[in-house]
Amino acid sequence: MRLWGESLGRPGEDGRVLIGCEAVNDCLRLKFEDDEVLAVWNPLDVKITTKRFRIGSADCMRFTQYYAGRQRLSENILYLDYALQNGLIQFRTNLDKVPGSGWMHEATAISFPAVEIIFDPWVSDSRFDKSSPKIQ
Numbered sequence: 001m002r003l004w005g006e007s008l009g010r011p012g013e014d015g016r017v018l019i020g021c022e023a024v025n026d027c028l029r030l031k032f033e034d035d036e037v038l039a040v041w042n043p044l045d046v047k048i049t050t051k052r053f054r055i056g057s058a059d060c061m062r063f064t065q066y067y068a069g070r071q072r073l074s075e076n077i078l079y080l081d082y083a084l085q086n087g088l089i090q091f092r093t094n095l096d097k098v099p100g101s102g103w104m105h106e107a108t109a110i111s112f113p114a115v116e117i118i119f120d121p122w123v124s125d126s127r128f129d130k131s132s133p134k135i136q
Helices: none
Strands: 016-024 027-032 036-041 044-048 052-057 060-066 077-085 088-093 100-103 115-118
Touching: none
Parallel strands: none
Antiparallel strands: 016 027, 027 036, 036 060, 044 052, 052 115, 060 077, 077 088, 088 100
């Protein structure tokens, strides 16, 4: 999975299983295993194929997940925030590797979709009656 062109992990190591999706007012929420959530406000240019899910643009996005190996407490939530402002993308995070906030490269908003999810071959998940797509 990539947000504004940035991968959420190394290729092949950031697989996620989508377990739910809901849209309320102007927010689309994608829910993944391990309590990960991607919230996308005002998604535009949405395209879905058998191999790819793409959101061309959005006003703002928030990806949340828990620190691996820590208790599921609010203080252990990692977040990545993105906001499209005047054609530029501002980001904010509490991730240890890239703390703080700033602006992404100027061409990012026109060069990359807001969200791009590429589906791996279907994987089996014992919690469901049918297979669930694994996402990168």
